[in-house]
Amino acid sequence: MIVEKLAIVGAGLIGGSFALALKRAGAVREVLGLGRSPASLDAALERGLIDRAVGWPEAGQADCILLALPVGDTAAVLKKLAPHLKAGAIVTDAGSTKANVVATARAALGDRFADFVPGHPIAGSEQSGPGAARADLYQGKKVVLTPQADTHAGAIATVKALWEAAGAQVEMLEAELHDRVFAAVSHLPHLAAFALVDELAQRADGDTFFRYAASGFRDFTRIAGSSPEMWRDIALANREALLTELDAYVAALQVLRSVVAAEDADALLAIFSRAREARNDWVHKKP
Amino acid sequence: MIVEKLAIVGAGLIGGSFALALKRAGAVREVLGLGRSPASLDAALERGLIDRAVGWPEAGQADCILLALPVGDTAAVLKKLAPHLKAGAIVTDAGSTKANVVATARAALGDRFADFVPGHPIAGSEQSGPGAARADLYQGKKVVLTPQADTHAGAIATVKALWEAAGAQVEMLEAELHDRVFAAVSHLPHLAAFALVDELAQRADGDTFFRYAASGFRDFTRIAGSSPEMWRDIALANREALLTELDAYVAALQVLRSVVAAEDADALLAIFSRAREARNDWVHKKP
Numbered sequence: 001m002i003v004e005k006l007a008i009v010g011a012g013l014i015g016g017s018f019a020l021a022l023k024r025a026g027a028v029r030e031v032l033g034l035g036r037s038p039a040s041l042d043a044a045l046e047r048g049l050i051d052r053a054v055g056w057p058e059a060g061q062a063d064c065i066l067l068a069l070p071v072g073d074t075a076a077v078l079k080k081l082a083p084h085l086k087a088g089a090i091v092t093d094a095g096s097t098k099a100n101v102v103a104t105a106r107a108a109l110g111d112r113f114a115d116f117v118p119g120h121p122i123a124g125s126e127q128s129g130p131g132a133a134r135a136d137l138y139q140g141k142k143v144v145l146t147p148q149a150d151t152h153a154g155a156i157a158t159v160k161a162l163w164e165a166a167g168a169q170v171e172m173l174e175a176e177l178h179d180r181v182f183a184a185v186s187h188l189p190h191l192a193a194f195a196l197v198d199e200l201a202q203r204a205d206g207d208t209f210f211r212y213a214a215s216g217f218r219d220f221t222r223i224a225g226s227s228p229e230m231w232r233d234i235a236l237a238n239r240e241a242l243l244t245e246l247d248a249y250v251a252a253l254q255v256l257r258s259v260v261a262a263e264d265a266d267a268l269l270a271i272f273s274r275a276r277e278a279r280n281d282w283v284h285k286k287p
Numbered sequence: 288m289i290v291e292k293l294a295i296v297g298a299g300l301i302g303g304s305f306a307l308a309l310k311r312a313g314a315v316r317e318v319l320g321l322g323r324s325p326a327s328l329d330a331a332l333e334r335g336l337i338d339r340a341v342g343w344p345e346a347g348q349a350d351c352i353l354l355a356l357p358v359g360d361t362a363a364v365l366k367k368l369a370p371h372l373k374a375g376a377i378v379t380d381a382g383s384t385k386a387n388v389v390a391t392a393r394a395a396l397g398d399r400f401a402d403f404v405p406g407h408p409i410a411g412s413e414q415s416g417p418g419a420a421r422a423d424l425y426q427g428k429k430v431v432l433t434p435q436a437d438t439h440a441g442a443i444a445t446v447k448a449l450w451e452a453a454g455a456q457v458e459m460l461e462a463e464l465h466d467r468v469f470a471a472v473s474h475l476p477h478l479a480a481f482a483l484v485d486e487l488a489q490r491a492d493g494d495t496f497f498r499y500a501a502s503g504f505r506d507f508t509r510i511a512g513s514s515p516e517m518w519r520d521i522a523l524a525n526r527e528a529l530l531t532e533l534d535a536y537v538a539a540l541q542v543l544r545s546v547v548a549a550e551d552a553d554a555l556l557a558i559f560s561r562a563r564e565a566r567n568d569w570v571h572k573k574p
Contacts, residue, residue, distance in 0.1 A: 122501045142499065177495075184487060185500040189507040191543055192479060194562040199539040200471060201565035208464075210569045212429065213472040214409045216513075219506040220476040224566045226503075228559035235547050235555055246544045250537055252486040256478055257533045260522050268522055272515035275481040278488035279511045282497045 016133030060084025347371025
């Protein structure tokens with residue numbers, strides 16, 4: 001048993017999978033659930049993701065509270081939770097951006113900020129909601145924690161132990177570096193996929209184009225099927241790093257454009273070969 | 288039996304799968320094979336993709352000759368084949384671009400151009416070579432033919448019947464429209480994936496980025512694992528349409544950039560929502 005009472009705010013894919021994994025591992029005794037939608041909480045109860053649906057006062061009495069919700073909701077939720085936090089209660093989150101969550105939490109939690117452990121599980125699915133939760137979602141996946149200089153070591157250790165009990169590998173990153181890295185390998189690709197699909201969809205003859213799209217297009221654009229609300233929040237929360245990545249990407253596309261325009265076969269082959277080699281290296285290094 | 292003798296120039300994934308499917312369907316009696324690499328031809332013989340490896344004089348005596356090779360090789364191959372073509376021999380190809388193949392074939396074949404049927408099977412795999420060939424590669428897949436005003440109707444009908452015997456659905460498109468459509472839904476996504484991976488790989492701290500890349504990145508960049516030579520040829524062969532698509536894509540990214548910079552949450556949500564809807568519609572319409 002790592003903590004007696006765990007509360008999850010948002011009993012969907014991310015929060016529900018965390019709760020399921022910890023129950024299965026015997027790492028928590030009781031899971032309390034909070035959420036915007038009563039139907040979701042009912043479904044979470046039915047699936048055994050949570051033991052009880054509770055309000056903010058009772059959630060504040062949990063030993064650890066996980067926020068598993070769109071990052072844009074963090075400020076409002078912390079404001080509701082803060083007055084009820086018992087001494088020593090640890091708060092953590094699962095948001096895809098970290099610097100803005102840290103700033104939000106610092107403002108909302110005041111002197112309780114030292115018990116806030118910012119986190120980001122690198123796992124997910126296009127599916128969402130309590131029905132999509134699974135005990136093995138985090139098995140072998142990375143979870144990044146971005147604690148601050150004033151975060152309590154005990155709080156970090158507890159959150160780390162919980163994620164490890166859920167099967168994850170925990171790594172520490174500085175929050176700004178986290179945001180730069182994920183702007184490049186996650187946020188930018190999502191925006192690039194959304195932009196490509198929308199650009200085609202906006203054409204008067206768009207249907208002709210979609211009609212011949214095949215498996216390469218399907219994989220390239222799979223992430224354009226992701227939640228628009230979640231990605232709006234992420235794009236705004238990580239705006240600065242994302243703009244830097246967008247500029248670097250557009251610059252790379254312009255280089256490619258000039259090479260194609262100049263019919264520079266050698267330069268094209270060099271770019272494509274480097275890219276394939278880098279990707280193959282990456283694929284083979286993955287666990 | 289649709290034709291007695293089929294010759295395939297390039298006995299790899301595309302040509303070998305065509306031959307396998309037609310043999311299984313009883314649509315051809317004998318398959319002749321040509322290729323640059325003796326080892327590939329041996330492998331194709333061993334796997335039963337071809338019945339005999341032959342030279343250009345004998346290939347020209349086949350009833351139908353399929354070119355299944357990088358589009359950049361089309362001119363050289365047609366030049367070798369042309370002097371040996373028997374009367375009525377039909378030549379077709381499987382290249383990913385069509386307007387330049389049409390121009391190349393017209394120049395190389397002269398008055399025999401009317402028996403050339405430009406084609407493009409919308410099927411493939413990251414794998415290549417004779418070992419990757421399978422009889423069902425074209426099952427349910429589209430094949431686009433782009434015959435010209437002076438192409439013999441009989442040649443078109445024969446090539447159409449062969450692809451249908453291989454399990455494919457044959458459609459006719461004007462060559463320029465074909466190239467515009469595939470520039471948008473295939474060639475641009477490939478370049479966009481190559482550019483993204485290469486841009487990261489070129490960074491001094493690129494390893495840190497790749498280290499945290501996950502499933503969204505994997506699918507978005509899968510096509511960056513494709514053959515650099517093949518994509519160099521395609522980018523050059525379809526240069527004009529590709530430059531138009533690159534410009535449209537960069538413009539769409541710039542719109543997205545300005546919306547993120549302005550923190551325009553509604554506009555972001557609108558773009559992401561339209562893209563998701565268009566992609567979901569496309570996925571559900573697919574056979």
